[in-house]
Amino acid sequence: MTANEDQEMELEALRSIYEGDEGFKEISPVSFQFRIGDLDDTKAFILDVTWPETYPETAPQISLDAFFNNRISPETKLMILSKLEEQVEANLGTAMMYTLFEWAKENQEALMENHKPVMTTVSLTSNNEVTTSGSTAKKREKKEQLTKAQKRRIINRTDNKGELPRGWNWVDVIKHLSKTGGKDED
CATH class of the missing domain: 3.10.110.10 (Ubiquitin Conjugating Enzyme)
Incomplete structure (x- = not known):
């Protein structure tokens, strides 16, 4: 073989x-x-x-x-x-x-008789701060950055209250109904 x-x-x-x-x-x-x-x-x-x-x-x-x-x-x-x-x-x-x-x-x-777990020293001091072996590193939450064009599209789709107008996704509804079909008329 x-x-x-x-x-x-x-x-x-x-x-x-x-x-x-x-x-x-x-x-x-x-x-x-x-x-x-x-x-x-x-x-x-x-x-x-x-x-x-x-x-x-x-x-x-x-x-x-x-x-x-x-x-x-x-x-x-x-x-x-x-x-x-x-x-x-x-x-x-x-x-x-x-x-x-x-x-x-x-x-x-x-x-594993001589095994002694290796510990890494990482301690949390607060929700936004992590201390790793003496050095201090701060984590900041990043906000999603939108481009001007993306912001413009959002504003154009919403009314003055920031809500989407009724029927804004009618094209998606019609596509869905055309794929699933309406009621069977026998």
Whole structure:
């Protein structure tokens, strides 16, 4: 079998195994994301796996660069990746995605035992002000800017009270009625 046939067979197997599983996401036929742990679990992480052309003869590319993993320290990420690399080496030449995902699920506690969540310091001081690590940045609400032509059209459509005159959209009503038809006269 060629690498592409092996990939197609493994892809079909992964789709059938993880059908309906919210933790598995197929980005493309050669790229996947798999969440280890529940969404609300502080020790959960997402594996990004991409198959090179010669997979399974060569190792898949595994990363923990997903935004979901930002709270994991770089040291913990390196440790997880090194443990996964050991598993990849042991399974090289065979379809290994299911094996890797299940191994990571079974060993989640051991992989995340030294995990200390990385906290970013952002504090809200008021509705319009955000302080980020010492610097002060103010957010201002932007009003929608209309051009003179847009303002003129609005004024021309409204009466002196700012209300649209009765029947202003009669063209739209007639179009709607012509599409839906009137009453059937049998």
